[in-house]
Amino acid sequence: xxxxxxxxxxxxxxxxxxxxxxxxxxxxxxxxxxxxxxxxxxxxxxxxxxxxxxxxxxxxxxxxxxxxxxxxxxxxxxxxxxxxxxxxxxxxxxxxxxxxxxxxxxxxxxxxxxxxxxxxxxxxxxxxxxxxxxxxxxxxxxxxxxxxxxxxxxxxxxxxxxxxxxxx
Numbered sequence: 001x002x003x004x005x006x007x008x009x010x011x012x013x014x015x016x017x018x019x020x021x022x023x024x025x026x027x028x029x030x031x032x033x034x035x036x037x038x039x040x041x042x043x044x045x046x047x048x049x050x051x052x053x054x055x056x057x058x059x060x061x062x063x064x065x066x067x068x069x070x071x072x073x074x075x076x077x078x079x080x081x082x083x084x085x086x087x088x089x090x091x092x093x094x095x096x097x098x099x100x101x102x103x104x105x106x107x108x109x110x111x112x113x114x115x116x117x118x119x120x121x122x123x124x125x126x127x128x129x130x131x132x133x134x135x136x137x138x139x140x141x142x143x144x145x146x147x148x149x150x151x152x153x154x155x156x157x158x159x160x161x162x163x164x165x166x167x168x
């Protein structure tokens with residue numbers, strides 16, 4: 001078996017582990033009620049929502065360093081519902097990097113920064129595979145930082161904005 005095949009299999013296994021842990025943790029905990037800043041006021045336009053989301057992801061990935069790869073987004077839109085019941089859209093982004101050296105040491109600093117931005121922060125997972133989830137703060141719907149064996153991931157969801165996700 002070639003080293004490229006082994007590397008691809010290891011990366012795939014790590015990515016699946018992150019997704020499985022996230023799904024299990026999400027199933028184990030009730031979904032939090034969205035805060036008013038998540039649903040009340042949509043961002044004025046798609047570009048502002050996207051820029052705010054990208055800036056938040058960049059702040060985390062820059063702090064942690066390393067070679068990050070975009071796995072989805074930041075130009076992937078999905079449907080969401082405005083506080084008035086209108087169909088709207090939001091951006092999502094998912095980036096990963098191999099390795100997780102020093103990430104656990106940086107999590108308290110990341111958490112503090114998110115709280116200073118007005119986010120509610122939850123801790124999920126275990127000591128060896130932690131996940132931080134920040135919600136609210138008026139600039140994002142949510143952002144998460146997750147650690148799995150050999151992999152670190154950041155996922156973010158923008159605020160809702162007027163538009164049709166299928167058209168974007």
